[in-house]
Amino acid sequence: MKQAIIITIGDELLIGQVVDTNSAWMAQQLNRWGFEVHAIVSVHDNAEQIVSALDDAVQCADLVLLTGGLGPTKDDITKHTLCRYFGAELVYRQDIREHLEQLYANRPDVLNRLTDTQCLFPANATLLRNAVGSAQAMLWEHQSSSFSHHTSTVISMPGVPYEMMWIMEHSVEPLFQASSDITHRTIQVTGIPESALAILIEDWENALPNGIHLAYLPKDGIIRLRLSGYGVPVEMVERERHKLLELLNAHDPNLVVATEDKPIEVLVGEALKHRHLTVATAESCTGGKIAQLLNRHPGSSAFYYGSVVAYDNSVKQHVLGVSLQDLDSFGAVSEPVVRQMADGVRRLLHTDYAIATSGIAGPDGGTPDKPVGTVWIAISTPEETYAQCFQLGKLREQITDRATLKALIWLLKILNK
Amino acid sequence: MKQAIIITIGDELLIGQVVDTNSAWMAQQLNRWGFEVHAIVSVHDNAEQIVSALDDAVQCADLVLLTGGLGPTKDDITKHTLCRYFGAELVYRQDIREHLEQLYANRPDVLNRLTDTQCLFPANATLLRNAVGSAQAMLWEHQSSSFSHHTSTVISMPGVPYEMMWIMEHSVEPLFQASSDITHRTIQVTGIPESALAILIEDWENALPNGIHLAYLPKDGIIRLRLSGYGVPVEMVERERHKLLELLNAHDPNLVVATEDKPIEVLVGEALKHRHLTVATAESCTGGKIAQLLNRHPGSSAFYYGSVVAYDNSVKQHVLGVSLQDLDSFGAVSEPVVRQMADGVRRLLHTDYAIATSGIAGPDGGTPDKPVGTVWIAISTPEETYAQCFQLGKLREQITDRATLKALIWLLKILNK
Numbered sequence: 001m002k003q004a005i006i007i008t009i010g011d012e013l014l015i016g017q018v019v020d021t022n023s024a025w026m027a028q029q030l031n032r033w034g035f036e037v038h039a040i041v042s043v044h045d046n047a048e049q050i051v052s053a054l055d056d057a058v059q060c061a062d063l064v065l066l067t068g069g070l071g072p073t074k075d076d077i078t079k080h081t082l083c084r085y086f087g088a089e090l091v092y093r094q095d096i097r098e099h100l101e102q103l104y105a106n107r108p109d110v111l112n113r114l115t116d117t118q119c120l121f122p123a124n125a126t127l128l129r130n131a132v133g134s135a136q137a138m139l140w141e142h143q144s145s146s147f148s149h150h151t152s153t154v155i156s157m158p159g160v161p162y163e164m165m166w167i168m169e170h171s172v173e174p175l176f177q178a179s180s181d182i183t184h185r186t187i188q189v190t191g192i193p194e195s196a197l198a199i200l201i202e203d204w205e206n207a208l209p210n211g212i213h214l215a216y217l218p219k220d221g222i223i224r225l226r227l228s229g230y231g232v233p234v235e236m237v238e239r240e241r242h243k244l245l246e247l248l249n250a251h252d253p254n255l256v257v258a259t260e261d262k263p264i265e266v267l268v269g270e271a272l273k274h275r276h277l278t279v280a281t282a283e284s285c286t287g288g289k290i291a292q293l294l295n296r297h298p299g300s301s302a303f304y305y306g307s308v309v310a311y312d313n314s315v316k317q318h319v320l321g322v323s324l325q326d327l328d329s330f331g332a333v334s335e336p337v338v339r340q341m342a343d344g345v346r347r348l349l350h351t352d353y354a355i356a357t358s359g360i361a362g363p364d365g366g367t368p369d370k371p372v373g374t375v376w377i378a379i380s381t382p383e384e385t386y387a388q389c390f391q392l393g394k395l396r397e398q399i400t401d402r403a404t405l406k407a408l409i410w411l412l413k414i415l416n417k
Numbered sequence: 418m419k420q421a422i423i424i425t426i427g428d429e430l431l432i433g434q435v436v437d438t439n440s441a442w443m444a445q446q447l448n449r450w451g452f453e454v455h456a457i458v459s460v461h462d463n464a465e466q467i468v469s470a471l472d473d474a475v476q477c478a479d480l481v482l483l484t485g486g487l488g489p490t491k492d493d494i495t496k497h498t499l500c501r502y503f504g505a506e507l508v509y510r511q512d513i514r515e516h517l518e519q520l521y522a523n524r525p526d527v528l529n530r531l532t533d534t535q536c537l538f539p540a541n542a543t544l545l546r547n548a549v550g551s552a553q554a555m556l557w558e559h560q561s562s563s564f565s566h567h568t569s570t571v572i573s574m575p576g577v578p579y580e581m582m583w584i585m586e587h588s589v590e591p592l593f594q595a596s597s598d599i600t601h602r603t604i605q606v607t608g609i610p611e612s613a614l615a616i617l618i619e620d621w622e623n624a625l626p627n628g629i630h631l632a633y634l635p636k637d638g639i640i641r642l643r644l645s646g647y648g649v650p651v652e653m654v655e656r657e658r659h660k661l662l663e664l665l666n667a668h669d670p671n672l673v674v675a676t677e678d679k680p681i682e683v684l685v686g687e688a689l690k691h692r693h694l695t696v697a698t699a700e701s702c703t704g705g706k707i708a709q710l711l712n713r714h715p716g717s718s719a720f721y722y723g724s725v726v727a728y729d730n731s732v733k734q735h736v737l738g739v740s741l742q743d744l745d746s747f748g749a750v751s752e753p754v755v756r757q758m759a760d761g762v763r764r765l766l767h768t769d770y771a772i773a774t775s776g777i778a779g780p781d782g783g784t785p786d787k788p789v790g791t792v793w794i795a796i797s798t799p800e801e802t803y804a805q806c807f808q809l810g811k812l813r814e815q816i817t818d819r820a821t822l823k824a825l826i827w828l829l830k831i832l833n834k
Contacts, residue, residue, distance in 0.1 A: 016444030027433030114612035287712035288705030295704035
């Protein structure tokens with residue numbers, strides 16, 4: 001299997017100011033192209049550290065992807081460091097200058113002497129085009145000096161996510177034949193603890209053929225079971241996936257919520273779109289998180305109409321029509337209120353389905369009766385309105401993330417009935 | 418300066434199924450405790466790779482933090498690998514068993530023979546308590562065998578973010594005296610290209626004293642300028658920060674949007690709360706993103722009342738009171754519509770301020786007149802309603818993220834006037 005190593009460069013990663021989202025995305029692409037990602041390494045904007053990480057990487061990897069440190073400012077040192085590493089001179093490239101002039105046609109203030117340094121490009125590197133930013137990517141073929149004559153391709157890209165993505169899709173992918181012999185298949189399971197699930201499928205797991213590996217990825221109430229085949233035919237992985245599905249369904253047909261690795265909101269969207277149905281949300285504690293998931297993917301306007309984030313009780317009452325008496329008697333986090341929120345938004349926005357949430361996300365506002373983590377969720381459907389109370393943990397972000405996921409899984413199950 | 422290395426373990430990281438958010442958070446804590454994070458390394462659930470990363474780390478780091486691979490299932494091998502590395506026997510600990518019985522008092526189905534393996538703990542390790550999960554953290558003091566007698570502390574924690582966070586805060590932090598000699602100060606700047614900014618402050622930057630370093634972190638229209646002092650007095654960093662602020666303000670008093678490293682939505686919230694003012698949002702293309710930022714932090718109910726996500730035009734018309742004639746004549750992405758959205762939601766939810774967005778997030782829906790990336794933003798205030806049109810890029814996520822940030826920065830500037 002061809003090996004890749006990702007090196008992300010930037011002080012901001014190592015002081016925790018920025019989360020490295022690039023690596024996961026790059027790893028997915030590399031997998032698709034038939035590479036196994038051996039390791040991901042983050043280092044400072046420091047020449048010695050960059051060289052040391054690169055030295056290690058070229059020894060074992062066929063492909064080394066570097067991101068970051070290609071900006072025009074003083075703290076960006078990757079280009080100069082790589083030039084020294086590969087013994088390259090910088091030459092001024094008129095084609096890059098023309099690209100910059102086009103890129104900033106409407107923003108002449110961006111074209112100055114610092115930006116102009118982006119036109120300096122290593123003479124012995126191949127230019128990989130970046131149409132959406134100023135820093136062009138560089139490619140070198142590196143021949144190890146040891147007697148093994150191992151060759152690595154080294155590619156350096158900017159760290160700005162959408163620039164890196166553009167370069168990967170348009171300039172890097174064409175270089176690599178998509179001939180992956182890595183296969184991943186994911187089944188999503190809910191309503192069972194990880195350990196109980198592991199015992200349930202233990203015999204099957206122990207009998208897995210060589211080259212097929214199972215991983216458990218639990219998060220916020222969903223366990224993703226990922227079957228990975230390395231160097232084995234796709235059919236073999238499919239056969240094991242099929243056995244696993246049968247095993248799970250025989251135990252409890254409600255366990256499996258999805259048979260592919262798509263986010264739940266995408267599965268909900270597909271189920272709605274397929275049946276020409278629409279949805280709205282009325283959110284208190286989740287504060288728009290469900291809305292945001294439902295409309296984040298292209299094409300969502302076909303099934304998603306809108307939402308009311310009813311954070312303050314006045315909004316629940318005046319916009320969604322929740323009874324003031326019920327708000328007073330039962331409190332905002334209660335069954336009658338969450339039901340009226342769901343029904344209210346479904347009526348207001350004229351949709352087929354509606355989701356409502358009302359809970360105590362903390363850190364304040366908990367009582368002995370309704371501790372932090374108490375969340376009521378309701379689903380309003382053309383036939384019936386369902387409501388249920390959950391205890392979803394102790395931390396604000398965790399509670400709202402789990403409530404969001406619970407609500408979407410519940411709607412998906414109702415739609416798939 | 419004490420050095421730390423973070424090793425995150427898990428196949429899911431290297432196939433890109435999960436973004437490593439733990440490392441950034443851990444790096445922030447380590448900085449606070451006076452450690453510089455030398456590198457972050459992600460490796461597979463593979464004994465050889467874990468040992469190799471650990472071998473490298475203990476050579477140069479005073480503290481090595483590992484996360485992941487401590488679950489009860491077959492793919493979790495970190496505990497056994499570390500036991501071999503440190504020559505440890507596993508012993509059954511009754512105190513862990515009692516903790517599990519308490520933890521799962523309401524969920525007896527979780528306590529089975531697999532969960533019970535969590536009670537096996539390395540005899541020569543120190544237990545660091547995890548009150549919110551089953552896997553307890555392990556600490557070893559490692560003495561290098563070379564003649565340098567370098568000692569490293571090695572700590573292995575679960576990878577579930579909130580469990581890792583609990584352990585770091587309650588069980589690890591007390592072990593390290595907070596005696597940091599690292600100082601970070603951040604100024605947030607907007608409305609100027611990175612390269613023009615660099616030229617503007619070049620003389621000041623070139624004259625920075627030894628031990629103080631400047632970094633540029635551009636993202637979605639904001640450039641964070643981070644001044645980092647390593648082993649220098651805080652006052653020295655503060656002095657440079659002051660000089661920088663003066664320089665920027667002399668050039669254009671609108672450049673600086675914030676003088677600390679807080680998210681914009683927190684600064685907006687503080688400005689509102691301080692003056693007992695409230696805000697609502699009416700969102701089309703941002704789909705609830707602004708709402709979610711405004712209410713994600715504790716205490717937001719003091720200034721945030723609610724939102725209408727008006728994705729479908731019928732919601733703009735019937736809930737927000739946008740004129741059907743204007744929707745027809747000018748389209749949803751237009752100045753009259755976004756103004757009426759902002760005014761409408763301010764009236765509907767009885768708030769002092771309101772933000773509205775309407776744009777073409779793509780990938781479809783663009784026209785020559787209004788290409789993908791066109792976004793109208795309006796701010797309704799007690800005095801006046803402002804509206805402006807922006808071109809925010811080509812990619813859906815980028816466009817909605819930028820629109821969200823633009824709107825919040827704009828409101829912050831109005832509030833700070």
